[in-house]
Amino acid sequence: MSLPTGRWIGSGLAPMSLLAALGLAVALGAAPAQAQDCPDRGALDSMYCDRDGDLVADAPSDPSKLVNPDTLVFAYTPVEDPAIYADIWQPFIDHLEEVTGKEVRFFAVQSNAAEVEAMRSGRLHIAGFSTGPTPFAVNLAGAVPFALMGAEDGRFGYTLQLFTRKDSGIESPEQLKGKTVAHTSPTSNSGNQAPRALFPAIGLVPDQDYEVVYSGSHDQSILGVVAGDYDAAPVASEVVERMAERGLYDPEELRLLYESKPFPTTSYTHAHDLDPALVEKIKEAFFSFDMSGTALGEEFKGVTKFIPISYKEDWEVIREIQEANGVTYTQGNLK
Incomplete structure (x- = not known):
């Protein structure tokens, strides 16, 4: 090799x-x-x-x-x-x-x-x-x-978390209807597959109730929400926690709208x-x-x-x- x-x-x-x-x-x-x-x-x-x-x-x-x-x-x-x-x-x-x-x-x-x-x-x-x-x-x-x-x-696992900006005026997942939401990539579990499978149960159908755009990664999704590029984003809890610890964004700027049960x-x-x-x-x-x-x-x-x-x-x-x-x-x- x-x-x-x-x-x-x-x-x-x-x-x-x-x-x-x-x-x-x-x-x-x-x-x-x-x-x-x-x-x-x-x-x-x-x-x-x-x-x-x-x-x-x-x-x-x-x-x-x-x-x-x-x-x-x-x-x-x-x-x-x-x-x-x-x-x-x-x-x-x-x-x-x-x-x-x-x-x-x-x-x-x-x-x-x-x-x-x-x-x-x-x-x-x-x-x-x-x-x-x-x-x-x-x-x-x-x-x-x-x-x-x-x-x-x-014990092991992480959760799917759905975030918006705290000053967005959005306080529940249902209020994302008609908005732009950043998914990470098509194969991502928490960034795309899980939201598509789980969000309908909370009254939110991706691509139908909101426009899906792919950011490419969890960190880009979160940074895009912070910057106002996206109205919200589903992300993996473990990734955003590490980003916050490194000072890449201020958690106080975000509001958690939804959290799933743990995934591997x-x-x-x-x-x-x-x-x-x-x-x-x-x-x-x-x-x-x-x-x-x-x-x-x-x-x-x-x-x-x-x-x-x-x-x-x-x-x-x-x-x-x-x-x-x-x-x-x-x-x-x-x-």
Whole structure:
């Protein structure tokens, strides 16, 4: 694998996209033969198989197709400032290198589609996928979720919050009728899919009762509301809390109109074709890492460690929301 030197792989996506496209062509060429060998794959792409019914791709049965690279590439979900997050993740990356005995490089991604594409093409080995795109990563890229950030007592989750400016004169969701509301991106759970599934129950139908515009990210949605560009925005609670802590906006300028029940947070996944022995080392690194006193622990308040998860069980509510929205896991829908 040829990658730029240094721990932070820049956010330019053209080289990665080209490599991904080449990998995709090879993988798709092998799909028909694999399709004949797989008795059941559910919603998984034809590149993968799910013989044990856990809804994620099985590891290749042919040992020669298992991957054990000298350098592991790790990515975190697209965020407002990738350079900052490269530094925040460095203590964990150091720990991951120590436990696995591998060099680890941080790859900064600019979009959910690029992150899924990178894992699908075999250029990304470990990744954090945000809540909504996780099922796309599972079904299109063979991502296997195994952990997320949680509290000491095992609790985890975030909520969908709907904000407007405090001086907007809007005091309830129903008053957004005829207004402009910023959703983040089509695949985002709290930024788009959940509002479309949950808002009708509170008397608000996106695209029908208000105009939907896509901001591109949670931080852009909030900053747009603060600036008066949008009348309101549904966002993930964990993102806006971190933004407030960094002084990116003044919470006193906003009014909370609605809050949902908790959803699972970013899933941490490994590529389905990694050598099982390497997978065990990766899991050991995640579950033995103590966030206390680290930059990671400071950034993600309220969590202290990585905890094990089940995609089949813990993402059930997300799959239900996406099903209610008519979502199918295709590359076209991801983009």
